[in-house]
Amino acid sequence: MKMIMDCSTSSSWTGPLVGIPRVEVELLHHLSQKCQVKPVVYDGSSSMWNWDAEDLIVSFGATWNYQGWLDVVETIKKNKMGRYVHLIHDLIPIKFPYLYEPRFDLNFANWLCRTVKAADLLLCPSESTRRDLCEFINENNLNRVRIETIRLGDVGFSNPKDSIATAGLSGEKYFLMVGTLEQRKNHQVIFDAIRILEKRHLLADFYLVVVGREGWLPNNLTQQLKEDEILKRRVRYFSNLNDLDMKRVVQEASFSVFPSIYEGWGLPVAESLALGVPVIAANNSSLLEIAPNLTTHVDSYNAMAWADAIAQWIQNPGVLNEKRNAVELTYIATPWERTADRIYELMREVIRG
Structure with a gap:
């Protein structure tokens, strides 16, 4: 079996690998150890591709960003010269169109319709995404396609080492939020919770550490970090950390918070738990699947509830230690x-028909 794997998303990415580019690179590395994989970067044509009827064209990336990609896939399928597998990370642009630029939801929906029609197998990172995808297929009267749920990896950080980037955190007590600075990740509710806790004198000597590059329309968030007096005292912000620094920052956190409005999977939650760090996460989407018995869930939009949950662990170290022990022992x-x-295994099944 030969796999032609689209690597366009990660090849155009700059900075530390996160999100979809990280998934693409991790799977390229590990699948290459199991079969012949030819990585390709879409350049507007298929002239550099060589394939036969037994090949798999695979994408784990953001192919909606590459005009013409599906034209190539559809031509291959029309000529019966390959089979197509795609990982659908989420349907957030359709469910929450206001989080994106105008008309992006319509373009995304058109891309998804074409992807469903072209695919021999669709993969989803959670049951939540699978339900959303099935609902979309039914609403658009699309033919059924095989859909399988896979669990993404959460072990991949290298060993930590000392770093200038995070040296200022040494010995500090802090809780952590990892995520691109954009509306969907919902930093705002945590910033509001910080203000509540500071005014109630419940933060003790804790800080919030925020890690994430700037995303879609981050200006208000970055402005708050620069100008709000409470946030300036209580928040440490790092825009780009490599794997070495990232693992260290996660491991040394007392706990993590993840208030995202919606997630296809929620990799920062899983990666925190994998390193033995307890998590308070939003009570929506796939975040309810990752480790429901080990994760504390809070309403995404309720700043007071977030303040109460954070204060519970800061003010009661015994409770926090019990939670950490449970995570370390059972996750x-x-x-x-x-x-x-x-x-x-699933791809071999597709080849066998």
Whole structure:
């Protein structure tokens, strides 16, 4: 079996790998150890591709960003010269169009319709995304296609080492939020919770550490970090950390918070738990699937509830230690190799028909 794997998303990415580019790179690495993989970067044509009827064209990336990509896939399928597998990360642009630029939801929906029609197998990172996808297929009267849920890896950080970037955190007590600075990740509710806790004198000597590059329309968030007196005292912000620094920052956090409005999976939650760090997460979408018995869930939009949940762990270290012990003892981490094993098994089934 030869796999032609689209790597356009990660090849155009700059900075530390996060989100979809990280998934793409991890799966390229591990699948390459199981079969022949030819990585390709879409350049507007298919002239550099060589394939036959037994090949798989695979994408784990953001192909909606590459005009003409589906034209190539559809031509291949029309000529019966390959089979197509795609990982649908989420349907957030359709469910929450106001989080994106105008008309992006319409373009995304058109891309998704064409992807469903072209695919021999669609993968989803959660049951939540799978339900959303099935609902979309039904609403648009699309033909049924095989859909399988896979669990993404959460073990992939390298070993930590000292770094100038995070040296200022040494010995500090802090809780952590990882995520691109944009509306969907919902930093605002945590910033509001910080203000509540500061005014109630419940933060003690804790800080919030925020890690994430600037995303879609981050201006208000970055302005708050620069100008709000409470946030200037209580928040440490890092825009880009490599794997070495990231693992260290997660490991040394007392706990993590993840208030996202909606997630296809929520990798920062899983990666925190894999390193033994307790998490307070929003009570929506796939965030309810990752580790429901180990994660404390809070309404995404309720700043007071977030303040109360954070204060509960800051003010009661015994409770926090019990939660940390439970995470360390019972959370079962998922190596990326295991994710690749499952994908490889499914792809062999597609080839066998």
